[in-house]
Every structure is written in C-alpha cells, then in structure tokens.
Amino acid sequence: MKKAIVLLSGGLDSAVTLFYAKKRGFDITCLTFDYGQRHRRETQSAKKLTELVKAKQVILKVAFPSESSSLTNTKTNLPQRQSLEIKKTGIPSTYVPARNIIFLSYALLYAEVIKAGSIFIGVNSIDYSGYPDCRPEFLKAFTEMAALGTKSGVSGKAVKIEAPLMMSSKAEIVKLGKKLNVPFEHTWSCYEGGRYPCCKCDSCRLRAGGFKEAGIGDPLEEKRAG
Amino acid sequence: MKKAIVLLSGGLDSAVTLFYAKKRGFDITCLTFDYGQRHRRETQSAKKLTELVKAKQVILKVAFPSESSSLTNTKTNLPQRQSLEIKKTGIPSTYVPARNIIFLSYALLYAEVIKAGSIFIGVNSIDYSGYPDCRPEFLKAFTEMAALGTKSGVSGKAVKIEAPLMMSSKAEIVKLGKKLNVPFEHTWSCYEGGRYPCCKCDSCRLRAGGFKEAGIGDPLEEKRAG
Numbered sequence: 001m002k003k004a005i006v007l008l009s010g011g012l013d014s015a016v017t018l019f020y021a022k023k024r025g026f027d028i029t030c031l032t033f034d035y036g037q038r039h040r041r042e043t044q045s046a047k048k049l050t051e052l053v054k055a056k057q058v059i060l061k062v063a064f065p066s067e068s069s070s071l072t073n074t075k076t077n078l079p080q081r082q083s084l085e086i087k088k089t090g091i092p093s094t095y096v097p098a099r100n101i102i103f104l105s106y107a108l109l110y111a112e113v114i115k116a117g118s119i120f121i122g123v124n125s126i127d128y129s130g131y132p133d134c135r136p137e138f139l140k141a142f143t144e145m146a147a148l149g150t151k152s153g154v155s156g157k158a159v160k161i162e163a164p165l166m167m168s169s170k171a172e173i174v175k176l177g178k179k180l181n182v183p184f185e186h187t188w189s190c191y192e193g194g195r196y197p198c199c200k201c202d203s204c205r206l207r208a209g210g211f212k213e214a215g216i217g218d219p220l221e222e223k224r225a226g
Numbered sequence: 227m228k229k230a231i232v233l234l235s236g237g238l239d240s241a242v243t244l245f246y247a248k249k250r251g252f253d254i255t256c257l258t259f260d261y262g263q264r265h266r267r268e269t270q271s272a273k274k275l276t277e278l279v280k281a282k283q284v285i286l287k288v289a290f291p292s293e294s295s296s297l298t299n300t301k302t303n304l305p306q307r308q309s310l311e312i313k314k315t316g317i318p319s320t321y322v323p324a325r326n327i328i329f330l331s332y333a334l335l336y337a338e339v340i341k342a343g344s345i346f347i348g349v350n351s352i353d354y355s356g357y358p359d360c361r362p363e364f365l366k367a368f369t370e371m372a373a374l375g376t377k378s379g380v381s382g383k384a385v386k387i388e389a390p391l392m393m394s395s396k397a398e399i400v401k402l403g404k405k406l407n408v409p410f411e412h413t414w415s416c417y418e419g420g421r422y423p424c425c426k427c428d429s430c431r432l433r434a435g436g437f438k439e440a441g442i443g444d445p446l447e448e449k450r451a452g
Contacts, residue, residue, distance in 0.1 A: 060289055065339050091377050097338035101375050102331040105324050112323035113291050133375040141374050145367035149327050149359040151317050 001027040003116035005107045006055070008032050010045030012207055013122035013165055015187040016173050018049060019180040020164050021120045028055035029114060031107055035062040035096070036072045039193030048186045060106060069096040071191060078191050078201050090130045092202060094191060100133035101142070104161070108146055111159045118160045127170035127210065129202050136166055170210025178216055185219035196224040227253040229342035231333045232281070234258050236271030238433055239348035239391055241413040242399050244275060245406040246390050247346045254281035255340060257333055261288040261322070262298045265419030274412045286332060295322040297417060304417050304427050316356045318428060320417060326359035327368070330387070334372055337385045344386045353396035353436065355428050362392055396436025404442055411445035422450040 004026035008014045021028055032046040043059065050057040070076040070093040079092045100123065107119045123134040132138060143161050147153035165173050177184065189207040190197035197204050197220055211218040230252035234240045247254055258272040269285065276283040296302040296319040305318045326349065333345045349360040358364060369387050373379035391399050403410060415433040416423035423430045423446055437444040 063286055064335065068335065068339050091380070095377055098331050098335040098372075098376060101334060101372070102328070105328045105331045108327060109290065109294065109324040113294050132377060132380045135374070138371065138375040141367070141371035145364065145371045146324075146327070148361070148367050149364040150324060151321055151358060154317070154358045 001025070002118070003027045003029070003114055004118040004120055005111050005114075005116050006030050006120045007103050007107055007122070008046045008049060009122075010042035010047075010049065010187065011122070011189050011203070012177065012184070012187045012210075013124055013173060015045070015049050015122075015182050015184075016177040016180065017120050017122035017164060018053060018055070019177065019182045021118075021162075022053045022055075023180055026118065028053065029110065029116065030055050030057045031103070031110060032057065032059045033062050033103055033106075034059060035064045035099070036066060037096075037193075038071060038074050039188065039191050041193045042188040045186050045188040049183075052183060052186070058110065062102060062106075064096060064099075070094050071096055091132065092129055094129060094202065095131055098133075100131075100138075104142055104146075108150060108159060112150060112152055116159070117157070118162055120162050120164070122165055123163050124165045124168060124170075124173065126168060127173075127206050129206070136163075139163055139166070169213070170206050171213035174210045174214040174216055178214070185223065187220075197221070227251070228344070229253045229255070229340055230344040230346055231337050231340075231342050232256050232346045233329055233333055233348065234272045234275060234283075235348075236268035236273075236275065236413065237348070237415050237429070238403065238410070238413045238436075239350055239399060241271070241275050241348075241408050241410075242403040242406065243346050243348035243390060244279060244281070245403065245408045247344075247388075248279045248281075249406055252344065254279065255336065255342065256281050256283045257329070257336060258283065258285045259288050259329060259332075260285060261290045261325070262292060263322075263419075264297060264300050265414065265417050267419045268414040271412050271414040275409075278409065278412070284336065288328060288332075290322060290325075296320050297322055317358065318355055320355060320428065321357055324359075326357075326364075330368055330372075334376060334385060338376060338378055342385070343383070344388055346388050346390070348391055349389050350391045350394060350396075350399065352394060353399075353432050355432070362389075365389055365392070395439070396432055397439035400436045400440040400442055404440070411449065413446075423447070 008030040147158040192198040234256040373384040
C-alpha cells in the first residue's frame with residue numbers, strides 16, 4: 001500500500017483532500033499543526049477526521065510569533081474582505097508568513113522518515129484569500145526545491161506533492177466532498193474559532209459561497225440555525 | 227541598519243558566517259535549533275557566540291522524529307567516513323531529512339516578521355558531508371520558491387539568502403574565521419557532543435583537516451591535549 005502524508009488543518013479543503021487521498025487507496029499519515037491560530041478548534045476537527053478515515057496522526061506544535069499575523073494575534077481584528085490593506089497588496093492580514101512553506105517542509109521530513117511517496121495539500125488558487133503560498137507556481141517551485149534538497153530527491157525518488165483542489169472553485173470542492181462522503185459537520189473553516197462560525201470572516205464567506213453555489217446545505221450552518 | 231537572520235548552529239561554519247554578517251554591519255537575529263541532535267551542546271556554543279556579537283537570539287525546539295537520522299538517534303552508531311552506505315548513495319546516515327529546508331523556512335518566517343532583508347546560512351559544498359541541502363543548486367531553488375511563496379517575495383522585496391562559505395574549502399573557512407576574530411574555542415563541531423571532540427566523526431575530521439591545512443591551531447584541540 002502506497003504511503004502518503006496529508007496536511008490536514010481540519011478545514012473544508014483539507015478534509016476533502018484527505019477523503020480524496022483515502023479514495024485513491026493511500027496508507028495515510030495526517031500532519032496537523034498547532035501554530036497558535038485563533039481558530040485552534042480546527043485541530044479538533046482534524047483529530048475527528050483522522051479517526052474517521054482510520055489514518056495515523058501527527059500533531060506538531062510550531063512556534064509562530066503571535067505578531068506574525070492577525071490569525072495568530074488575538075489583539076488585532078480580523079480583516080473584512082474589502083479592507084484597505086487587501087486592496088493595496090492583494091494579501092490580507094490573515095496571511096501567516098511562510099506557513100505553507102513550513103508545513104510542507106515538515107511534510108517532507110515525515111515523508112522521508114516513513115518513506116511516503118506523496119504529500120497531499122488542500123491549497124486552492126481559485127476561491128481563496130490571495131495567499132502567495134497557495135498558488136500553482138509556488139507549489140511547482142517547492143517541488144523542484146524539494147527534489148534538489150532531499151535524499152529521496154537526489155536518489156531519483158522525489159516526493160510528489162499533490163494539490164488536487166488547486167484549480168477547483170469552492171462550489172466544486174463542496175460537490176467533490178459530498179461525493180466522497182466528507183462529514184462536513186466535522187470540518188471547521190471560521191477564523192474566529194468560536195462555538196459557531198462567525199459568518200463574517202473571509203474563510204466563512206468563501207465557505208458559505210461554495211455551499212450556496214453547489215446547492216448543498218452546510219450542516220454547520222444548519223446547526224447554528226437550529 | 228539593515229536587518230539579517232543568521233542560522234547559527236554553534237559549529238565552525240555558522241560561527242564564521244555570523245562574524246562575517248556582523249562585519250558587513252547587519253543588525254542580527256540568530257536562529258538556533260534544538261532538534262534533538264546528539265551534540266546538543268552545540269546550542270550552548272551558539273548562545274555564547276550570539277552574546278559575544280551582541281545579537282538577538284531565538285532558540286526553537288523542532289520535533290524531528292528520533293529515527294530521522296543517526297544524528298538524532300543515539301541508539302545507532304555514527305558512521306565512519308568510508309562506510310558502505312556513504313559509498314552507495316554519497317549521503318551518510320547523519321543526513322537529517324529536510325533539515326536545512328525546515329531551518330530556512332523558519333528563517334523566512336522570522337525575516338518576514340522582523341522585516342529582515344537577508345538570511346545568512348553557513349552551508350558549504352566543498353569540504354562537506356555530502357548533504358543535498360548544502361549545495362548551491364538547492365539554495366538557488368529555495369530562493370526561487372521563497373520569492374513565489376511569501377508576501378515579501380510577491381511584493382518585490384524577496385528575502386536574499388546568502389551563503390558566503392558555499393564555495394570555500396574548510397581551510398579557507400578557518401582562515402576567514404581567524405581574520406574575523408572568531409573565538410574558535412566557543413564553536414562546536416563534533417557530532418558526539420561529549421566533553422571533548424571525538425576526533426573520529428566526519429565533522430571532527432573535516433574540522434581538523436581545515437585547521438591543519440590552514441596552519442592554524444584549533445583551541446579546542448589544544449584544550450583536549452592540555
């Protein structure tokens with residue numbers, strides 16, 4: 001059975017990616033990070049999802065300085081979609097410096113240790129927040145760097161990095177999740193990390209838009225409404 | 227004053243790199259990693275060196291699984307230079323998967339947080355142990371990846387990664403260190419991490435060869451002899 005590492009935050013996209021990798025028949029180890037994110041409750045979702053697919057799980061504490069991002073600094077407000085900063089740079093304050101670079105680097109480490117040939121990551125460059133480390137050109141460059149900087153790479157067995165959702169709209173991701181029987185109620189997207197989704201942050205808006213366009217009900221929303 | 231991150235293990239090469247960056251006039255933050263290496267005493271050297279140049283210091287604990295490498299697994303023996311495995315792959319068992327990839331990724335994170343324009347790393351591809359993540363082609367690929375995957379990169383202010391010792395022989399590194407007044411007695415190279423250098427591991431051999439060829443005495447050796 002081929003081994004794979006799945007980067008699993010516990011959000012919608014990484015959950016769909018996990019179920020996709022499972023469907024492909026991989027022996028999966030999920031990597032989940034506690035990096036001081038204000039919505040740390042997403043890691044609880046990650047635990048639940050890992051259990052449900054009977055995968056192995058590694059949870060890593062990664063020290064991001066709290067001032068890295070509005071996502072790790074609870075003293076700041078989360079940005080609204082139209083904020084001035086986003087208009088200027090295209091990148092919101094929820095950007096966490098080098099986040100996917102660090103996460104993928106750890107995935108490479110674990111892939112080499114357990115001899116996994118693939119790393120799955122749920123990044124998406126269509127309905128996304130404008131983070132540079134979610135784009136195909138970044139992932140291509142990371143893959144090339146990894147092939148040059150690792151033993152597996154220079155031995156001709158470079159780890160493959162798969163981003164099956166890269167070019168999907170959020171609605172397509174929701175539809176794929178439905179097809180793969182992803183338990184949406186056990187995924188968590190909201191940046192605020194309260195008891196229910198805030199329905200205001202960028203992540204909530206993208207999620208709600210996806211479910212609406214797909215014509216599928218979000219069980220998290222229904223729970224809130226109920 | 228321009229800011230820089232220096233990756234400082236506490237070994238000879240990173241110490242010389244630190245003093246080189248200092249000479250260049252940077253406001254320096256040293257990043258040192260405790261990754262379960264058997265020669266963890268090198269981090270004590272890193273602390274001392276950081277104090278001596280009056281730099282800021284961040285020490286990060288990074289969870290490398292102990293089975294990653296003979297450098298993190300004290301139940302294995304350290305390889306001798308001529309071991310069968312090295313002959314076969316060119317890479318010794320002291321290789322730690324994705325080590326410099328993870329270290330440089332953290333350096334990128336801190337560079338973005340403190341707005342440092344440069345990262346210094348003491349890698350060397352001449353008198354080295356054959357690690358793939360110490361070669362110029364790797365560093366070039368890492369730089370390209372970083373430019374695409376970070377806010378600084380896409381904003382046209384990509385962090386520069388400098389490896390001033392990349393093409394130097396160990397003797398040239400020793401000579402440069404001497405010129406820069408690096409306190410060699412406060413550097414640590416031996417993989418064993420005992421009270422004195424073992425003088426047998428690959429790292430000890432490379433160091434001893436460098437001092438010998440440079441015609442300079444290694445104060446650590448003299449301490450041992452004394």
